[in-house]
Amino acid sequence: MHELYEMELASAEAALMSDTELVRNAGYFARVGNDWIRHFLICGGEPLRLPKHSSSQLRSFFQANQFRTGYATHGLFPYRGKFHPQMIKGLLNAMGLRPGETVLDPMMGSGTVLIEARLMGIKSVGLDASPFCRFMVQAKLDALTVPLKPLQTACLESRLVFEHFTKRAGQARAGSKARYHIPAGPADGAFRDGPSPFTYDPSFGALPGGCEVAAVYRFLLLAYLDSAGYSERSERKAPFDQFHSILERYYFVAEKIQNVLGGFESEMAEASALQGDARNLPLEDGSVEGVLFSPPYSFAIDYLENDSFHLGYLGADLESLRKQMVGLRGRSLREKFDLYRQDMAQVMAECARVLRRGRFCTVVVGTNNNQLSKILGTSPADVTGIDQLISDWAGCCGLQQVRKLSRQIRGMSNTLRTEYIVFLQKC
Numbered sequence: 001m002h003e004l005y006e007m008e009l010a011s012a013e014a015a016l017m018s019d020t021e022l023v024r025n026a027g028y029f030a031r032v033g034n035d036w037i038r039h040f041l042i043c044g045g046e047p048l049r050l051p052k053h054s055s056s057q058l059r060s061f062f063q064a065n066q067f068r069t070g071y072a073t074h075g076l077f078p079y080r081g082k083f084h085p086q087m088i089k090g091l092l093n094a095m096g097l098r099p100g101e102t103v104l105d106p107m108m109g110s111g112t113v114l115i116e117a118r119l120m121g122i123k124s125v126g127l128d129a130s131p132f133c134r135f136m137v138q139a140k141l142d143a144l145t146v147p148l149k150p151l152q153t154a155c156l157e158s159r160l161v162f163e164h165f166t167k168r169a170g171q172a173r174a175g176s177k178a179r180y181h182i183p184a185g186p187a188d189g190a191f192r193d194g195p196s197p198f199t200y201d202p203s204f205g206a207l208p209g210g211c212e213v214a215a216v217y218r219f220l221l222l223a224y225l226d227s228a229g230y231s232e233r234s235e236r237k238a239p240f241d242q243f244h245s246i247l248e249r250y251y252f253v254a255e256k257i258q259n260v261l262g263g264f265e266s267e268m269a270e271a272s273a274l275q276g277d278a279r280n281l282p283l284e285d286g287s288v289e290g291v292l293f294s295p296p297y298s299f300a301i302d303y304l305e306n307d308s309f310h311l312g313y314l315g316a317d318l319e320s321l322r323k324q325m326v327g328l329r330g331r332s333l334r335e336k337f338d339l340y341r342q343d344m345a346q347v348m349a350e351c352a353r354v355l356r357r358g359r360f361c362t363v364v365v366g367t368n369n370n371q372l373s374k375i376l377g378t379s380p381a382d383v384t385g386i387d388q389l390i391s392d393w394a395g396c397c398g399l400q401q402v403r404k405l406s407r408q409i410r411g412m413s414n415t416l417r418t419e420y421i422v423f424l425q426k427c
């Protein structure tokens with residue numbers, strides 16, 4: 001433990017949970033009496049297996065953060081702005097969520113909340129406007145239980161698997177800004193009007209033995225898209241070699257978590273990953289016992305630009321998607337910020353509506369007051385940060401701020417150094 005917010009979460013766990021609950025779900029303890037905590041067992045052993053060419057900086061980041069990030073299936077696919085999974089475990093506990101209850105993440109991104117909740121026996125619903133997020137989260141949830149044998153075959157026959165996806169997705173051009181050549185066929189995505197990436201379709205053609213199971217297919221496809229992203233950014237490795245080493249790493253991740261979970265599979269909870277709009281949630285009033293999420297930090301990251309190849313591959317229409325994405329609507333920065341405020345006020349109202357009375361909505365958010373001051377034409381000291389705006393909008397719809405913690409952002413390529421954890425309670 002290095003930070004105050006971690007001490008706070010650890011004391012909340014100690015105060016709110018019985019010994020049995022701690023052994024099963026605590027995030028900030030190693031053992032209770034003679035019993036090892038499950039989180040400690042999940043994170044133990046060899047950390048995430050990184051590609052051989054990974055920098056020493058990346059290696060030491062994962063070593064230093066072995067209990068914080070990169071464990072279970074969280075390390076599959078490098079999604080920008082993803083949560084810190086150990087913190088999510090601590091927050092779910094501090095929010096008083098217990099097995100059998102339901103948590104919502106209305107902007108799930110790479111699905112950190114859903115994966116943690118599933119491991120902890122807490123039911124979850126997640127939404128994201130991006131169809132790629134829905135696909136990625138489903139693949140990462142599946143990876144907790146995906147059959148390993150066909151994956152072994154796929155590793156041995158990785159050339160065939162690579163050729164299969166290359167035929168459908170196009171050949172990666174290493175280091176090319178031109179991205180990919182999408183092969184003849186539907187110009188804007190292999191899956192538009194065609195078979196869904198969520199189920200294996202025989203017209204995909206033959207894959208090595210046993211790889212036609214939908215969960216296996218999704219796992220392999222995620223590894224392929226991940227490797228294509230690397231190839232796009234760097235010429236260091238040929239695309240096939242990149243795919244092969246990522247597939248081996250993915251296999252290692254699935255095997256490792258399944259070894260620890262062996263015998264506990266039935267304790268995992270259902271998780272439902274949906275594509276949808278957080279401004280208009282498809283849920284009943286008062287139907288969830290917790291809401292936990294992180295919105296885009298105004299317009300720091302263009303998620304569509306980041307994932308354009310993957311979205312194109314899944315047949316998404318980027319222009320109509322842009323109209324739904326919080327933080328991406330509008331032309332000038334000023335207009336973008338106005339629409340961001342309007343959209344986020346609506347998201348907070350929806351969160352308040354679906355949350356059960358007395359329970360908590362927790363928002364993790366950063367604010368770049370320097371950037372905002374330029375847009376608003378004021379000094380940074382006069383800017384109301386996004387964390388405060390969230391609290392103000394929440395207050396208008398019956399969510400009262402009960403606590404706010406700050407934490408340092410440790411990721412390697414972040415421009416923001418601090419983010420806030422805003423705890424809101426439904427009156």
Ligand SMILES: C[S@@+](CC[C@H](N)C(=O)[O-])C[C@H]1O[C@@H](n2cnc3c(N)ncnc32)[C@H](O)[C@@H]1O
Nearest residue numbers: 081082083107109110112128129277278325326
């Ligand atoms: C900061 S990221 C969330 C990261 C996530 N906590 C994780 O662990 O990966 C914010 C997400 O909000 C999504 N988003 C933007 N507008 C949305 C909308 N209207 N409805 C649902 N999701 C939206 C983006 O696609 C992005 O994945």
